[in-house]
Amino acid sequence: MKKVLVIYFTQTGQAKKAIDAVLQPLVADAQFEIHYELIKPKNVLPYPWQFTEFCDAFPENVHGIPFELEPFKTDLAQNFDLIVIGYQPWFLSVCRPVNSFLLSSEAKQLFRNKPVITIINCRNMWLGAQEKMKKLLLSVEAKLVGNIVFTDHSSNLTSLVTVLAFELKGVKEKFMGFFPKYGINQKDLERAPSVGEDIKAALIKGEYTQLQSSIVKNNFVQIKPNLMIMEGRGKAMFPLYANYISKKGTSGSTSRRTRVKIFGFVLPTAILLLSPIITIIARLTPIVAPRKIRNQIAYYQQNSLKT
Helix, strand or coil, X not given: CEEEEEXXXXXXXXXXXXXXXXXXXXXXXXXXXXXEEECCECCCCCCCCCHHHHHHCHHHHHHCCCCXXXXXXCCCCCCCCEEEEEECEECCEEXXXXXXXXXXXXXXXXXXXXXXXXXXXXXXCCHHHXXXXXXXXXXXXXXXXXXXXXXXXXXXXXXXXXXXXXXXXXXXXXXXXXXXXXXXXXXXXXXXXXXXXXXXXXXXXXXXXXXXXXXXXXXXXXCCXXXXXXXXXXXXXXXXXXXXXXXXXXXXXXXXXXXXXXXXXXXXXXXXXXXXXXXXXXXXXXXXXHHHHHHHHHHHCCCCCCC
């Protein structure tokens, strides 16, 4: 009997859909025992979010500051053969609930010397979050053996509108009557069990060296140059904005509300203005520096961390 622990966070159920799709072949097989652990913040996070609350969550998430969680329910003495982490990137970082758990004493006990597969569900930008995830997993002596990514397939500007409608108003279907449905692609969910079969085979053998290559071949780690370039700009600027807000107070404090509102205006405006420019740059870069782009994409599609 192979035992798998699934640790995840979700507010809307999307993460669980992605996990269930991937693990379908294991769930259907009696030789696998699946345990689920939903990460729950001690103070329940709002959904839908108010816009100011949403922006106020930015600094602590970027800085990776943990908060208190509900007690972990899984028996820490159990020996799991594989751990799966389902998470969302928030502001180009690991979402705060999952980040908080990975900084806990329970994580240090559970993850040591264990193979780990991450399953990301997001709008479209996840590279920086997964880099931080790699560091967190190294800190608990775990081995990342697979990363599967589910994204919204809409254009960057379209998905910006639909994700805000989803997060701030709880509207997923046809916002304003004509925007497409927000969320991870249904066809990807339907294809996901094929990756689950590869995970199943690797788990039975205890051999994961070819798993990530298979995930990439199945197009579950798609990287668009324009988004990679845009995320690089955000990665440089976000810590500066986070520091700017944090200097005026801690999470929820009224003393920093003005700076939070400024950030709430600057972020979507910057995306709207930069997206067309960066799309043009992204189309030219593979011509001017093709090797650089290829190397960057190849790096983000694998699981090791830059030294």
